[in-house]
Amino acid sequence: MKLRFQVRKAKIIVVAFILVAACLSVAHAERWNWAGNKVSGTVNIKTFGSVSMAAVEEIAAGLGYRTKLDKNELVITGSPGLRFVHGAAAVWLGYNVIALPSRTRVEQGHWWVDTDSVLKVFSQFLQRNGQNQILHWAGAGIPQKREAAPSSEKKALNQPMVIQGSELPVLKSLRWGGESQTVRAVIDLIGEAEPLVSSEGERSVVSLARIDTSLTSTLSHERDGIVTSVKNGSVAKLEFSYPGRSVRIFTLKSPHRLVLDFKRLPRASAPPDISSDEATNERNGRQKQPDKKPSVNAPKKNTLVVVDAGHGGKDPGAMAHGYREKDIALQIAARVSAQLRERGVKVKMTRDGDTYPTLRQRTEMANRWKADVFISIHLNALPKGRHSHGVEIYIMALPTDKDAMELAKIENAEIADQNEGGKSRKKTDKRTEMLLSILGNMQQNAKITESTLLAEDLFKSGQESNLDMRRVAQAPFWVLRGAAMPAVLIETGFITELSEVKKLAQPVYQQRMAEAIADGIIGFIGR
Numbered sequence: 001m002k003l004r005f006q007v008r009k010a011k012i013i014v015v016a017f018i019l020v021a022a023c024l025s026v027a028h029a030e031r032w033n034w035a036g037n038k039v040s041g042t043v044n045i046k047t048f049g050s051v052s053m054a055a056v057e058e059i060a061a062g063l064g065y066r067t068k069l070d071k072n073e074l075v076i077t078g079s080p081g082l083r084f085v086h087g088a089a090a091v092w093l094g095y096n097v098i099a100l101p102s103r104t105r106v107e108q109g110h111w112w113v114d115t116d117s118v119l120k121v122f123s124q125f126l127q128r129n130g131q132n133q134i135l136h137w138a139g140a141g142i143p144q145k146r147e148a149a150p151s152s153e154k155k156a157l158n159q160p161m162v163i164q165g166s167e168l169p170v171l172k173s174l175r176w177g178g179e180s181q182t183v184r185a186v187i188d189l190i191g192e193a194e195p196l197v198s199s200e201g202e203r204s205v206v207s208l209a210r211i212d213t214s215l216t217s218t219l220s221h222e223r224d225g226i227v228t229s230v231k232n233g234s235v236a237k238l239e240f241s242y243p244g245r246s247v248r249i250f251t252l253k254s255p256h257r258l259v260l261d262f263k264r265l266p267r268a269s270a271p272p273d274i275s276s277d278e279a280t281n282e283r284n285g286r287q288k289q290p291d292k293k294p295s296v297n298a299p300k301k302n303t304l305v306v307v308d309a310g311h312g313g314k315d316p317g318a319m320a321h322g323y324r325e326k327d328i329a330l331q332i333a334a335r336v337s338a339q340l341r342e343r344g345v346k347v348k349m350t351r352d353g354d355t356y357p358t359l360r361q362r363t364e365m366a367n368r369w370k371a372d373v374f375i376s377i378h379l380n381a382l383p384k385g386r387h388s389h390g391v392e393i394y395i396m397a398l399p400t401d402k403d404a405m406e407l408a409k410i411e412n413a414e415i416a417d418q419n420e421g422g423k424s425r426k427k428t429d430k431r432t433e434m435l436l437s438i439l440g441n442m443q444q445n446a447k448i449t450e451s452t453l454l455a456e457d458l459f460k461s462g463q464e465s466n467l468d469m470r471r472v473a474q475a476p477f478w479v480l481r482g483a484a485m486p487a488v489l490i491e492t493g494f495i496t497e498l499s500e501v502k503k504l505a506q507p508v509y510q511q512r513m514a515e516a517i518a519d520g521i522i523g524f525i526g527r
Helices: 002-026 056-062 115-128 213-219 276-283 325-342 359-368 402-415 422-440 446-464 498-504 507-525
Strands: 028-035 040-048 051-055 067-070 073-076 082-085 090-093 096-099 105-107 110-114 136-138 170-178 182-190 196-200 203-209 221-223 226-231 235-241 245-252 257-264 304-309 346-349 373-380 391-396 469-475 487-494
Touching: 040 056, 040 110, 051 056, 051 115, 056 067, 056 073, 056 110, 056 115, 082 115, 090 115, 096 115, 110 115, 115 136, 115 245, 170 203, 170 213, 170 235, 182 203, 182 226, 196 245, 213 226, 304 325, 304 359, 325 346, 325 373, 325 487, 325 498, 325 507, 359 373, 373 507, 391 446, 446 469, 446 487, 446 507, 487 498, 498 507
Parallel strands: 304 346, 304 373, 373 487, 391 469
Antiparallel strands: 028 040, 028 136, 040 051, 051 110, 067 073, 073 082, 082 090, 090 096, 105 110, 170 182, 182 257, 196 203, 203 235, 221 226, 226 235, 245 257, 391 487
16 A cells, blocks of 8 residues: 555656646747837747747837737737737738747747747838838847847847848749839849838838849849849849839748839829809718720730629528528629620620529639639628628638638528538537648638738728728638638628618619629729
């Protein structure tokens, strides 16, 4: 009996020792330095397992931004703002979603994000808020894959670091696109490091590793008034001068590239004469509607938009107050198609009658037709006792919130075999969860970015048409999953709200909705 007690006591001591050792290895703390071309700071770092993570709110404070807690979210104020969600493998920059390799943690009063991603996320946040800063790790505690400078050469905290060419990416090529109104320069990069970008007035300088002399002659040239020049050295300076234009700068991955969009600034001109009808409209607070006919900036003739009317055939979609989603969705989709054709855009519909293409078949059609844009038209619904109204526009990405996720499960329900009843719905929900997992491992790419821009153009057009625009959001919709082009799902209103569905059933309101959607699509493809 005594021997058994001693053995049990020894086991307890061993287990306690292992747990203490594990805790020490899971959360090892240190401080790292970070810097940009005009900012720098220090932040707490902890290693959880094999992942090093940084305290997000400390970086935000070092950059001069305020943070606030909203339930299970940390919000960094800005325009657009930055949202970290506890337990999510993603961060939201405005309407854009950026995938993270590890889930956000909240421990000991800090919000932790992996060190491989956190400075890239803040760099994009700063650029979207008008500060052309690209942050990097510097000084003591620098990640092992980077070489830390000798201690005698380290800079004091809060002092800009001297950047060496070895810490910058290598230029692979410079590509140009777009037309005279909006010109795009794409710098293809080699290496994971971020380039440094500084802007002042109508001039931007991109710092890179030394550029191969065989490329320098091709880099210096002029395009649509944008002049490019190169200053080579251990750190190369690629300078862009763009009088009369603004610039938007951002990075993309897979492959790694820096994008600069140069948009021509509007010229000042004398106010146009206003007719008596237009003057009356302005006095009454109504905005003049844009000309619906094709203009100089009309899209090219080979532009193809695929319009998808949700549900159909055996699947009625949501039903309430005597209305069926599939009927109203088809009516609005047909009007959108007609509006686009009037403006010189080629249109194809996934269904033009009461047929039932599957969710997979809808995007397969768009891919087979090599569409430029995919729009899926739906009506929203809420459970009994809940109320809401307005237009919601969704892109295929991680869900914005719980309501967005629930809506995705409802819209995805049509992939279920209706003969299986409740078991089928559970299978569908699991498939949606699987799709969410896939999205969590995706890196942000050009399609998500373009879909977001399309959604924002549609939202703006709806506001200009005085529609009740509720929000742009993200959710894992199967109907958008396979689209190889910018794709959005539009919930035109709530069928469960009697006053709203009555409007949605009226031809006059459907036409107004269709014109606004067509305006948004034209604005996007005419960029």
